[in-house]
Amino acid sequence: MTEKTVQTIADLARLAGVSKSTVSRALSDSPLIGEETKERIRALAREHDFQINASASRLSLKESRTIAFVSHPYYQKKGFGVADLFMLEILGGISTGLAKSHYDLLMAYVDPSDTEWPARYLKTGRADGFILMTSTRKQHHIKALVEMKAPFIIWGTPPANQCFCSVTGDNFGGGKLAAEHLLRSGRRKIAFLGGPAEELEVQKRFEGFQSAHLEAGLTLDPALVTYGWFSNESGTERTRTLLEQHPEIDAIFANSDFMAIAALRVAQEMGRRIPDDLAVIGYDNLTIAEDSDPPLTTVSQNIPLAGKLLAQNLIQYLQTGVVTNVSIPAELEIRKSA
Amino acid sequence: MTEKTVQTIADLARLAGVSKSTVSRALSDSPLIGEETKERIRALAREHDFQINASASRLSLKESRTIAFVSHPYYQKKGFGVADLFMLEILGGISTGLAKSHYDLLMAYVDPSDTEWPARYLKTGRADGFILMTSTRKQHHIKALVEMKAPFIIWGTPPANQCFCSVTGDNFGGGKLAAEHLLRSGRRKIAFLGGPAEELEVQKRFEGFQSAHLEAGLTLDPALVTYGWFSNESGTERTRTLLEQHPEIDAIFANSDFMAIAALRVAQEMGRRIPDDLAVIGYDNLTIAEDSDPPLTTVSQNIPLAGKLLAQNLIQYLQTGVVTNVSIPAELEIRKSA
């Protein structure tokens, strides 16, 4: 017979010669319990590797102390791109933020066309709130969440008339930083190689880009402003068109590292030397940005911090109802391409 | 006053005019309940959007119906690479596999030097089992898991003397496929650009590579076999050395797409035309393999399937104690580089 392990607070109470109530209070650090008693019980718990049962605690508390990270299944997806790498990195930050408040991180892969999932997670008590990244049919899901008053936070810029928590990168600042750097190095024919024009993030980056020009007393040539997807292919195609139609371009500000790296390649094929003939700046500072040829100068966001804030601000909202909308700063990671 | 919602099985029981026991049994599809009764209760549950409380159910069942995916925090990591993209893709598969059995997926970010985490998750009843990918100090964690008899499954090849569940890619088959393809196209001076020599995966790929040569009646030139890291940098450096010392090389089989893409670039810089002068094959079939120049021929593994099997086989182990070790097939994704 191995020594009977201490499984419940009742076992611990017996050992300590106190009641279950006292053990429970001691372990949750209640002010009702004397410091000596607490310490004695804690020592006993440590000694016997005691861990409180989460299901029982959650049932009693009526809280799951769990946050669901909402993502989509990859049924028809072929591969993984920017958004995915980004998501992975932010997940780490989220987990750090949640751990601080002893919350668990649940992965919720939901069908993009489903709107019942918030109810399913909330009513079963499997999650207390949700974190949403950019996703297919995002507005659609946000609407469902708002309607059922589900607690959630999003990565991205919330529409002006909405009231829910968000964390976003400083896209205006990022666009501005990029343009300022290029202008400072004497570039005057700078192309804006944007992501989808309808995305708020992209619009903000453009505004920052524009603002840097205005402050320098320069006006933008609208012909050098173009939009596409964040992908490699889109970057390739847009860059080619841009350089063919406007050979005078001396710099490109791309809205993603993938686009920027594509631009690098196309430009070099077309005989431009980087950065002498053409400077290129990307966005996101993914790993691939270090390995490009030449290494990519790019706008960097503190993604772990973003994750941590997503976690902490959602928990704060759960506990106090305070709605926060925060923006994290952008920095320029200067390498060789600009 | 809004209509009072149905929160518990007691509410539902009242509505249906039966006992809680009956409702509970009906919802869990117990054979004890008549089909008509079941259907009536289910209809009522649907109508009122009733969802069973997970904490209560788990407390009663003494199961969390939750699997923890074990990963490490990214404190000092700068960026994300192969392993990460791979992990993200497999996570999707795992979630699919778990969903089928109504298990939840929890992210467990644990300190690589900690060995207490399995106890923490198990004793609190937050997880019933663990999924481990390649990780820092993997053997160390496996040892801890085995010692405390924690249920788990790993991605990778288990050491021969161990008895626990695993899912792995067919690395032997992958190496063989690559070599066969190169030999078939007439290559005779094929370099093996390996990952770390001590990794079982790498050893298996080499064995497959070798086996294809032997079957073709050819012997390997040991000078063309080299090991490094899976990274871009390592690929660059090894390829350069290889091509400088052995200009006769007419093909390279790289152990990762990152290495292969680096090889592509270096070889082209050194004046080789791909695939005419030099054929290159990678491993993993990541997104970046499609976008390389030229597009990369690479060994592809069915990652979503791998994830699904990790989930299903772990659950099977939990429920039946059956230990499975499965290997998923490798395929060659032929593009332009070989």
Add this chain to the structure above:
DNA sequence: CTGAAAGCGCTTACAG
């Protein structure tokens, strides 16, 4: 500061 007792919402052995 501490304890006895009720309650959180399920599941299931037992009795019918």
Add this chain to the structure above:
DNA sequence: CTGAAAGCGCTTACAG
């Protein structure tokens, strides 16, 4: 086939 009752392991209002 159905129900009353005990039990899962916590938390906390209430009483002292």
